[in-house]
Amino acid sequence: MTSYVAVSPDVKAHGAEYLDQEVVVHDNLVTARAWPDLPAWMREFIKMLKA
Numbered sequence: 001m002t003s004y005v006a007v008s009p010d011v012k013a014h015g016a017e018y019l020d021q022e023v024v025v026h027d028n029l030v031t032a033r034a035w036p037d038l039p040a041w042m043r044e045f046i047k048m049l050k051a
Contacts, residue, residue: 001017001018001019001024001029002018002021002022002024002031002032002033003018003031003033004033004034005033020033021033022037022040023037023040023041023043023044028048030048
Protein backbone atom coordinates (compact mmCIF):
# COMPACT_ATOMS: atom_id res chain seq x y z
CA MET A 1 0.00 0.00 0.00
CA THR A 2 1.04 3.59 -0.41
CA SER A 3 -0.06 6.85 1.20
CA TYR A 4 1.30 10.24 2.20
CA VAL A 5 4.89 9.68 3.35
CA ALA A 6 4.02 11.23 6.71
CA VAL A 7 1.49 8.44 7.30
CA SER A 8 3.91 5.62 6.42
CA PRO A 9 4.88 4.89 10.06
CA ASP A 10 1.21 4.30 10.89
CA VAL A 11 0.72 2.12 7.83
CA LYS A 12 3.72 -0.03 8.84
CA ALA A 13 2.68 -0.10 12.50
CA HIS A 14 -0.65 -1.62 11.52
CA GLY A 15 0.96 -4.42 9.52
CA ALA A 16 0.79 -3.17 5.95
CA GLU A 17 3.75 -3.07 3.62
CA TYR A 18 4.43 0.54 2.64
CA LEU A 19 5.69 1.22 -0.89
CA ASP A 20 6.74 4.70 -2.00
CA GLN A 21 5.18 4.42 -5.46
CA GLU A 22 2.78 6.47 -7.52
CA VAL A 23 0.06 3.84 -7.23
CA VAL A 24 -0.21 0.40 -5.63
CA VAL A 25 -2.86 -2.22 -6.43
CA HIS A 26 -3.51 -5.09 -4.02
CA ASP A 27 -6.53 -7.31 -4.59
CA ASN A 28 -9.45 -4.85 -4.76
CA LEU A 29 -7.61 -1.92 -3.13
CA VAL A 30 -5.99 0.90 -5.12
CA THR A 31 -3.89 3.41 -3.18
CA ALA A 32 -1.91 6.49 -4.18
CA ARG A 33 0.42 8.85 -2.31
CA ALA A 34 -1.30 12.20 -2.86
CA TRP A 35 -3.38 14.23 -5.33
CA PRO A 36 -0.58 14.51 -7.95
CA ASP A 37 -0.84 10.72 -8.35
CA LEU A 38 -4.58 10.80 -9.12
CA PRO A 39 -4.20 10.18 -12.89
CA ALA A 40 -2.35 6.91 -12.20
CA TRP A 41 -4.82 6.03 -9.44
CA MET A 42 -7.77 6.63 -11.78
CA ARG A 43 -6.21 4.50 -14.55
CA GLU A 44 -5.86 1.55 -12.18
CA PHE A 45 -9.30 2.08 -10.64
CA ILE A 46 -10.97 2.09 -14.07
CA LYS A 47 -9.08 -1.09 -15.04
CA MET A 48 -10.44 -2.71 -11.89
CA LEU A 49 -14.01 -1.63 -12.65
CA LYS A 50 -13.77 -3.06 -16.17
CA ALA A 51 -12.44 -6.44 -14.95
